[in-house]
Amino acid sequence: MNISRECYLCIYKQTLNLTKRLGLDENKASEILRGVGGILSKYGLNVTPPEIAAEVYEFISKATGIEDPFSKEKEAAIKEALKFKDILKKRLEESKDRLYDACKIAVAGNVIDLGVHQEYDLQEELRNIFNINFKHNDYDVFIEQLKKAKNIVYLGDNAGENVFDEILIKELKNYVSDIYYFTRGKPVINDITVKDLKGLEINNLAEVINSGVDTPGFHLNRADKKAKELFFEADLVISKGMGNFECLFGECEREMFYLFKVKCEVVARACGADVGDYVFLKNDK
């Protein structure tokens, strides 16, 4: 999915917010906003949003000397998400359709974007999650394909969200033997990396894969050879979150299921939904 005009401003806004979150002084903030202005000036409409974001966040890391500017936020988001795990598992035990409800739990986790600032939203999100309706609900096709599958590639998204993915993955394990949980190859925004998952249960349920991508979304050209092979050879691919959708939608022929919450107008237009909608969409091959 290529960028739209709004993406330039969105990335610039993220930059300003980050200069504040990192407590940078006005001079450093100005240096960064000038640098990002220069980066934005280079990109036409023929790129995906995460490709620009990758260069922008790498520039910010270098200019500040902070390799992982969101490390604290990521840690806090995972900690926060873990608080809900037992309650959600209990809710699942009472469920009449465990797999479907686990999909809903996983997509609810997608509300986490910068974790700690959205605690209330997460709680609210989880309260209502079993009553939501998916836009583009391709769950029936999904379950048919799942029954025939032996392995799954699951493209992870943000830190914190992984806890809810874990609940869905546990259910998926009743159907398939192998699940590959893809993470980013290096810290970018608050996206999940192998390091962030250390000590978590998901390591016992799935094979955690460092995809190699430095983009906040699974961009094929940036992926490791092994990750690419697994991706193309998998019986089933679940692409979680907006960043992965932005990198893959319209850019990749292989069949997959997108599972995410729509958080901006550009993605809403691209997938024919409204901001706030939950999407369970099988791409047209």
Add this chain to the structure above:
Amino acid sequence: MNISRECYLCIYKQTLNLTKRLGLDENKASEILRGVGGILSKYGLNVTPPEIAAEVYEFISKATGIEDPFSKEKEAAIKEALKFKDILKKRLEESKDRLYDACKIAVAGNVIDLGVHQEYDLQEELRNIFNINFKHNDYDVFIEQLKKAKNIVYLGDNAGENVFDEILIKELKNYVSDIYYFTRGKPVINDITVKDLKGLEINNLAEVINSGVDTPGFHLNRADKKAKELFFEADLVISKGMGNFECLFGECEREMFYLFKVKCEVVARACGADVGDYVFLKNDK
């Protein structure tokens, strides 16, 4: 007043909005957002916001071939403002302090920023205007100086607002013989120019001056020789609106009175007020 980090984003946001208002297609919008990214990348913190805005809006004019992108909005804002003129004049006739209330009317006009999109706000603004309290209320000093003055330079701001300035200027004419109403030297955003004032009553009350500035604020270095002379020799200067404040506050030694509504955090911080406050501030010489 120099820019803060927020100004970069604000100008970029204005750019995006303008690409939409002008109905530009995605390719043209991208070209403009890239160009403005490049412009922003050049400016450090040692400039006023209107200096960057001047380059940005000139670039947009050239890139689109539209010399005055806000001409329709300006015309509509003046038309809208004129609807309120008789009502406000009548309210003034019943006033116990005509001059003070006329100052309030003038500052209420400062709510107009892009005119037509804010019709309801203008109506609401005018409904409550006589009950407002000024932040930094230097009206008492102002009236003392007015009683001794023979002429006034009045720095105009946006189109539409001029109608309310006119009401104040009519009152000021009871005190002084000569009033110079300064406009911008060329179209920039929705700021008032000599051309926009054609046929309006203000031409009979004040001498309308083309200040020569191409910035959306009275920037001394950009002003004509004559405008500069009038400005420095005037017995009293009223600087209307945020753009003029941004260009002059802390940049110019001469005594003057700033009259405006605070519309952003950066200006709020600079003048020690909150967003939404009305300011009647004498600068420290």
